[in-house]
Amino acid sequence: MLKIDEKLCIGCGVCEENCAFGAITVVDDLARVNDKCTLCGNCVDNCEVGALFIEEGEVVPKTDLAAYSGVWVYAEFRQGKIAPVVLELLGAGRGLADERGVKLSAVLLGHNLGDSARELIAQGCDEVLQIDNPALADFTDEPYANVLSTLIKQRRPEIVLAGATAIGRSFIPQVATVVGAGLTADCTELAIDEDGSLLQTRPAFGGNIMATIVCPDTRPQMATVRPMVMKALPPDPHRRGVVEDLKAEQFNLTSRVRVLSSVIAEPDKIRLAEADIVVAGGRGLESAKGFALLNELAEVMGGSVAASRAAVDAGWIDYPYQVGQTGKTVAPKLYICCGISGAIQHLVGMQSSETIIAINRDAAAPIFNVATYGIVADLFEILPLLIDELKGAK
Amino acid sequence: MKIIICLKQVPDTRNVRLDPKTNTMSREGVESIMNPYDRHALEEGVSLAAQYGGTVTALSMGPPQAAEMLKEAIACGADQGVLISDRAFAGADTLATTYTLANAVLALGAADLIICGKQAIDGDTAQVGPGLARRLDLAYASCISKIHEVRNDCLLARRMMDDGYDELEITLPALLTVVREINEPRIPSLKGKMNARKAVIKTFNAADIGADTALLGLAGSPTRVARVFAPEVRGERAMLEGTVIEQVKELAAKLEAII
Ligand SMILES: Cc1cc2nc3c(=O)[nH]c(=O)nc-3n(C[C@H](O)[C@H](O)[C@H](O)COP(=O)(O)OP(=O)(O)OC[C@H]3O[C@@H](n4cnc5c(N)ncnc54)[C@H](O)[C@@H]3O)c2cc1C
Ligand SMILES: Cc1cc2nc3c(=O)[nH]c(=O)nc-3n(C[C@H](O)[C@H](O)[C@H](O)COP(=O)(O)OP(=O)(O)OC[C@H]3O[C@@H](n4cnc5c(N)ncnc54)[C@H](O)[C@@H]3O)c2cc1C
Ligand code: SF4
Ligand code: SF4
Numbered sequence: 001m002l003k004i005d006e007k008l009c010i011g012c013g014v015c016e017e018n019c020a021f022g023a024i025t026v027v028d029d030l031a032r033v034n035d036k037c038t039l040c041g042n043c044v045d046n047c048e049v050g051a052l053f054i055e056e057g058e059v060v061p062k063t064d065l066a067a068y069s070g071v072w073v074y075a076e077f078r079q080g081k082i083a084p085v086v087l088e089l090l091g092a093g094r095g096l097a098d099e100r101g102v103k104l105s106a107v108l109l110g111h112n113l114g115d116s117a118r119e120l121i122a123q124g125c126d127e128v129l130q131i132d133n134p135a136l137a138d139f140t141d142e143p144y145a146n147v148l149s150t151l152i153k154q155r156r157p158e159i160v161l162a163g164a165t166a167i168g169r170s171f172i173p174q175v176a177t178v179v180g181a182g183l184t185a186d187c188t189e190l191a192i193d194e195d196g197s198l199l200q201t202r203p204a205f206g207g208n209i210m211a212t213i214v215c216p217d218t219r220p221q222m223a224t225v226r227p228m229v230m231k232a233l234p235p236d237p238h239r240r241g242v243v244e245d246l247k248a249e250q251f252n253l254t255s256r257v258r259v260l261s262s263v264i265a266e267p268d269k270i271r272l273a274e275a276d277i278v279v280a281g282g283r284g285l286e287s288a289k290g291f292a293l294l295n296e297l298a299e300v301m302g303g304s305v306a307a308s309r310a311a312v313d314a315g316w317i318d319y320p321y322q323v324g325q326t327g328k329t330v331a332p333k334l335y336i337c338c339g340i341s342g343a344i345q346h347l348v349g350m351q352s353s354e355t356i357i358a359i360n361r362d363a364a365a366p367i368f369n370v371a372t373y374g375i376v377a378d379l380f381e382i383l384p385l386l387i388d389e390l391k392g393a394k
Numbered sequence: 395m396k397i398i399i400c401l402k403q404v405p406d407t408r409n410v411r412l413d414p415k416t417n418t419m420s421r422e423g424v425e426s427i428m429n430p431y432d433r434h435a436l437e438e439g440v441s442l443a444a445q446y447g448g449t450v451t452a453l454s455m456g457p458p459q460a461a462e463m464l465k466e467a468i469a470c471g472a473d474q475g476v477l478i479s480d481r482a483f484a485g486a487d488t489l490a491t492t493y494t495l496a497n498a499v500l501a502l503g504a505a506d507l508i509i510c511g512k513q514a515i516d517g518d519t520a521q522v523g524p525g526l527a528r529r530l531d532l533a534y535a536s537c538i539s540k541i542h543e544v545r546n547d548c549l550l551a552r553r554m555m556d557d558g559y560d561e562l563e564i565t566l567p568a569l570l571t572v573v574r575e576i577n578e579p580r581i582p583s584l585k586g587k588m589n590a591r592k593a594v595i596k597t598f599n600a601a602d603i604g605a606d607t608a609l610l611g612l613a614g615s616p617t618r619v620a621r622v623f624a625p626e627v628r629g630e631r632a633m634l635e636g637t638v639i640e641q642v643k644e645l646a647a648k649l650e651a652i653i
Contacts, residue, residue, distance in 0.1 A: 001484055001612075020622050021405075035457035036405070039485030039612050040619040054485075054612070079557065138560075141524065141534055166556045170536040173524035177492060182616030185488075185519035203625065204518045205405075211622050218616040256533035256565035260550075265558040273556075277653065301653065319575075326574060334652050351625075355652055357645070373648060374633045375641050382642060389646040 001055050002033045002043075008051035015043035015052060020209050040211070067156055068219035070105060071097040074148065074162035074172070075120055075128070077110040078139060079264065084274065085163030087123050087232035089225055092190055093161055094124040094233060099192045103127060105157070109147055111137035121241035124233045128241065133248040138259035139167050145174035147251045152179050157220050159198055161190075164224035176222050182215035183222040188229050188352070197221065206325060207348035228273070228331035229352060265320050272321060277303030278332045280323060280350070283310040284339015284360065284379055291316050293383050294338060300390045306330065308340045324349035338379045342367025359383075395448030395544070397439040398505040400495060400526070401432040401467055403460040404516040428463045431511025433470075435572050437579040438541065439509050440471035446544050449473045451502060455483060455494050461595040469582035469590035476502065480599040485612030488517075492525035494610060497603040499530060507549075508569040512537055523571035533568040539575045 002024075011029030023037035031043075031051065044052045073093045076083035090106065097104035106120045108130040117128040129151065135143055144167075152160065152175065160175075162168040164186040176183035189201035193214075198221040200213045215221045272278065279298040285291055291305070298305045305321060312322045323330055325345040335353035340346060342358070342365055350356070351370050358371035359379045368374045375382060406427045428436075439450045452467035454460050455478040464475030478498045486494065499505065508530075513520035520536070527534035539559065540552040544566075553560045554573055564570070582590070600610055608614060634641045 001481060020624075035459070035484075037484065038619065040622045042622050078555075140562075141527075141536075145528070166537060166554065169520050170524060173488065173519075173521035174528040174534070176521075177489065177525040177528040180489070180616070182487065182489065183519075183521060184617060185521055199620065205516055206518065207625065209622055210625050212620045213617050214620045215616045216618060256568070257535050258563040260561040260563055262555075262560045263558045301649070334649070357649075368633070372631060373645065374631075375645060376633065377638060377641065381638055382645075385638065385642040386646060389642055390649065 002037050002039060003053050003055050004031050004033065005051045005053070006030060008049050009047075010049055010051075012048070014046050014048065018042050018046040020205075063218050065158075065217075065219055068158040070103045070155075070157040071100065071159045072152075072157040072161065072220075073104070073106045073125065074160070074168065075106040075108040075116070076163055076165060076167055077108060077113065077116060078167065079262075080112065080114075082116050082119060083163055083165060083167075083227075085165060085168075085225070085227040086120070088227065088230035089161050089163060090120065090124040091232040092225070092230035093159075096159060096190060096192060096198070097126075100158070100196060102158070105129060107148060107151060109136050109144060117243040119235075121239050121243075122235040122237050124236075124239070126241050128243045129246055130243065131246045131248050131251070133253065135248070135253035135255075138262070139171075140255040140257040140259060141171040141174055142255045142257065143251070143253040145171045145178065146253070148172075149175045149178035150251055151246075152181075152220060160220045160222045162222075162224050164226045168224045172222065172224055179220070180218065181220050181222045182213070182218055183224070184213040185224055187223045187225045190223065190225070190230075198223070203348065206344045207351070208344060226329060228329060272304045272306055272323075273328055273330060275304035275330070276333045277301050278306050278323075278330055278335050278350075278353070279303050280306040280308065280335065280337045280340060281311055281317075282308035282337065282340030282346075283314065285311060285316065286339075288316040290339075290380075293380075293387075297336075297383060297387055297390075300387055303332075303334070303336075308343075308346050337367060337371075338383065340367055341365050342370065395443065395446055395507060396503075396505045397443055397448055397450045398499060398502065398508045399432070399436045399439045399450060399452050399467070399472065400508065400510045400522070401436065401452055401454045401463060402429045402511070402514045402516075403427070403454065403456050403463045404429045404514055426459065426463070428466060429511050429514045429516075431513060431515075431572065431574065433511075433579040434574055434576050435509040435511050436467055436470055436472060437577045438572055439507070440580075441577070442507070442541065442544060443473075444471075448506075451476060451505075453495070453498060453502070454478070455486075455491065455498070458597075461597070464595045465590040465593060466582070468593045469586040470580060471586060475593060475595040477595050477597045478599075478603060479597055480610070482600050482607055482610045485615060486610065487615035487617040488519055488521040488525055489616060490610055490612075490614035491522055492529050493614060494600075494603070494605060495522070495526050496529035497605045498598065499526075501598065501603040504530075504567070506567045508532065508567075510569065510571045512571045512573050520571070523569060527569035530569065533565045534570070535562055535564055535568075536571045538570045538572045541570075541576070
């Protein structure tokens, strides 16, 4: 609970300014906290007279932190392929492991894995723990969570990373629950602090704030990491590593969920997530015809089209092309948005793009807050001219 | 069928805007609402109960004012609302939250089906559903976009994946998290509103649900928020000026430099 030392508080209001949650206000020269407080501690750090403190209550018995060592990456494998985010995690994990002076391991679960383990080693890990078993052919949460949590209990890694994909966000919380670990969701930044613990930074409140989360007293420190944020290392086919085949019998692989069939969406959707250039349209395109114009631009530029939810809801383009909180997250080199206002739910899906170009006729549209280059104009005027100009240059 | 819906009261982050000058959150006019995903969870529970018979309990952990949201849930068709509220819950991360909710579910005498939203729009972790399922040892699947059919001991449902979707057979009792695509939530009916007005929201504290205080709130949370800050402002930023033709030419030049 956040406590206020009424004798020390001078009613300066600094805490109020520093609270992102509107949880502390100064009334009659005294700070007062309400139920919205998340105990984030921001006000405590900023109160110059030390009037605020967080009462921790009874603390859980400390884990023996030194008993945990090594960095693990969950190597998501689906439809015969290692998920692209795994290579990014191995890049990030390599850095963390080197800084800690420990091993980097990958855990690979699935069926018909082929020589995926070799690929993982080439991407930076020292060791692959794998189980190739028909019971793991389809993803269901129970067996996957059973295997990973049992392995963590047996071998005690200090850090466990997984992609914040549909699969990772589904079963990793179950693993964290079984091993009693702290789990930070959807991280966009990872670092090691002076004491060797993991600083996990993530967006919350629909991307309106960033929070850095730590797990000071427990191990392992677990995080899911947003795809397209970390950098993969260039593959080194000569890297050496150990592949350990684990006996499936020691794990409970039964599942109360059965996959009857899997439908893979058209490959376009997958191309969108990996495209270097994305041309996105919103309600401002006014119709499916507007999207034809957008398609033309995408074609000249060699990019993929995408859309805001408003455009998808209007039926001008299919859901797989939606970018944002309830659509895809993309981080291309270039993101061009036409007639998109820049609602926070759209921004969270594209704001880590390298260069963002916005075309909108409303100069006050929030999209311009994130745009590298902005043009205030009618897109129906700009786009045909731009297409001609680019065609001319080719 | 006994159905429990987990609902969270959240600040309406849709109305939260970043002040581009100070780069802080403007909080004016931000009210507390029912987490939008949970509205879909509730709708699904209410329509399943109507179709297959059963009762719907709306369950929330939160401050006393979350009782208002539970009344709204009753207006939208829930049979009863249960609020778990205690100062000891403050600062709970998802591990402590699922501990609390699991104890509450057990105090309510378990359920055949528990439905959660995919994620809450404030904490944004999507970890409570899967964690709760584990604590209660229930069959579980996330991101359900359609429930096709409920049978005696299982249900058939569609799960959204990054690359498409899976059709699943899920043994009951189970816990599901749902995405918005699953349904169109109803507007409260007049009768619903009247029920809500009359309804008494049952409120339990930590002791009522037999919870161990060492596992609650901040004390029971392995994660700590070390710092909260506004997202970084992007580096270079420019508005293009001039006539339309000039702007197009400048933009084309910039695009060619990038590609
Ligand atoms: C829980 C939740 C989840 C959501 N998830 C997503 C998501 O995943 N993705 C998403 O995109 N949205 C999502 N949304 C919706 C989001 O809040 C916005 O409503 C949506 O992004 C708006 O789309 P838009 O920018 O295309 O439309 P609008 O906000 O209507 O903006 C249209 C813009 O076009 C401009 N314009 C119009 N005509 C022209 C013209 N001729 N030339 C130039 N400019 C023009 C206008 O000035 C305006 O700025 C979500 C909302 C909620 C509540
Ligand atoms: C800035 C910030 C960052 C945070 N980051 C983390 C983090 O990385 N890891 C972590 O473990 N905790 C984190 N927390 C704490 C977390 O927000 C709380 O534990 C919260 O109680 C539940 O998480 P959520 O809001 O993400 O819910 P989600 O897991 O996203 O919610 C999913 C569903 O669970 C149900 N549900 C969730 N909460 C309740 C409730 N109180 N009552 C009834 N049903 C509910 C709803 O159906 C909801 O749709 C963070 C908190 C803040 C303020
Ligand atoms: S910052 Fe400290 S002294 Fe200033 S009002 Fe807040 S609690 Fe009081
Ligand atoms: S601890 Fe965080 S949420 Fe609570 S009052 Fe202080 S700044 Fe606000």
